[in-house]
Ligand code: URP
Ligand code: ZN
């Protein structure tokens with residue numbers, strides 16, 4: 188048994204000063220005072236106690252950009268555990284695998300050493316009859332969400348508009364959620380061709396080839412197709428003002444649409460593509476201008492944005508450097524799993540959002556939307572996935588202290604006003620006071636559905 192005493196506990200709608208009793212992986216009591224002999228006690232006086240973070244957008248060991256993303260399930264989950272993440276949902280990309288079942292079985296083998304809990308979304312890169320038929324079994328495999336890329340034509344990952352409609356209709360039949368990477372592929376490819384012809388190849392042209400309008404048109408198209416199919420849709424990694432305003436309008440009109448953004452879009456602007464290390468920030472969608480950044484914060488505050496996730500897809504510096512002088516050669520993706528919760532809690536500590544908001548965006552909503560039924564809140568009966576945050580202990584991020592396989596970070600030297608001191612996963616302390624005590628393989632596959 189474990190008791191967390193005297194902390195300010197972040198519930199779904201308020202913060203209360205309570206003690207929490209944990210037994211056998213679960214939260215079994217929350218009340219004013221719990222005094223029991225012979226139990227481990229964590230003193231959380233003056234600290235904030237929040238639900239474990241759920242990063243619903245990772246790409247571990249992903250074949251992309253001519254290489255693999257540098258974090259695998261082991262290194263990525265270990266790094267995650269040191270920064271308050273207790274569960275992640277990774278994108279399993281359907282490639283040559285004959286069936287979704289094969290893909291999930293392969294992924295389960297790769298993820299078996301995970302330090303924290305995990306599940307998968309499946310990215311559908313084709314929509315032949317066999318795959319569409321298999322969707323009816325998806326929940327048996329524990330998968331209740333799928334991704335469609337409206338881009339990455341050359342990478343053979345793109346789903347056409349017609350395919351997207353077919354997939355949405357099938358998904359609706361089986362109560363599955365479709366996640367969409369929404370950008371206008373034709374506009375992007377035309378822009379790239381024009382820039383290449385004129386030898387305009389530095390990384391700022393990554394942004395100019397995928398400008399605000401490309402994302403806006405992609406979001407409009409995704410909303411339209413989902414409306415026609417009368418199916419819910421989840422739009423990943425929103426980065427642009429007009430796109431998010433279109434989502435806001437669709438929500439007001441009653442369409443079921445969920446919106447995600449990522450800290451890189453909340454924190455940086457497209458000016459990063461003018462820096463000497465511009466290639467490090469190359470991700471898709473591209474990081475947009477200041478107006479978009481402001482609009483994303485507005486959308487966080489008015490609840491248009493439902494979730495904040497990382498899109499964690501880092502590459503080694505030497506691989507990023509392939510694109511130093513030619514943006515087409517820069518592998519797309521940034522690190523983020525060690526930044527997500529510290530970043531959002533920093534904003535809460537600075538009163539830009541509330542702690543309840545931070546927990547809603549990084550834990551509660553992810554669990555609700557993606558059917559992680561035992562996760563996402565500090566409540567009796569839920570998994571004891573809990574973090575303890577010290578708002579009075581600033582910390583500066585240094586990739587040298589990281590347990591990830593990243594050799595640089597776009598968050599290097601970021602100064603957080605507070606520190607996540609303890610991470611607890613299903614009742615087990617897996618990180619405490621600068622010390623990892625995570626156990627390889629303790630992470631459990633969470634079947635969703
Ligand atoms: O640049 C990115 N985001 N890389 C990962 C793949 C994706 O589009 O999510
Ligand atoms: Zn994407």
Ligand code: ZN
Nearest residue numbers: 244246498500
């Ligand atoms: Zn992604």
